[in-house]
Amino acid sequence: MMAGLTGWHLLVLVLVILLLFGAAKLPALAKSMGQSARVFKGEMKAMKEEDGKSEQAVADVTTTTTSSEPGATPGSDSRNTTS
16 A cells, blocks of 8 residues: 555655645644643543453452342341241
8 A cells, every 4th residue: 555655755744734734833733632642542541451350340340149038138147046
């Protein structure tokens, strides 16, 4: 796909970009793209941490419910106590 591109093609592409955006706007454009990428990366990290916390909470609830005896209600004493 890009095998047909030579150095001249890339040079023409760079010149067209300079003509469209102007040399003064390119640093601002690059800075804006960098900030956007940083924000996106931070949001992805936050989503992964949030997902990990919710998975841990589900695992804790599952462990708690499976460790109790079947049929026992919370707070009830399932031992056989006869008077």
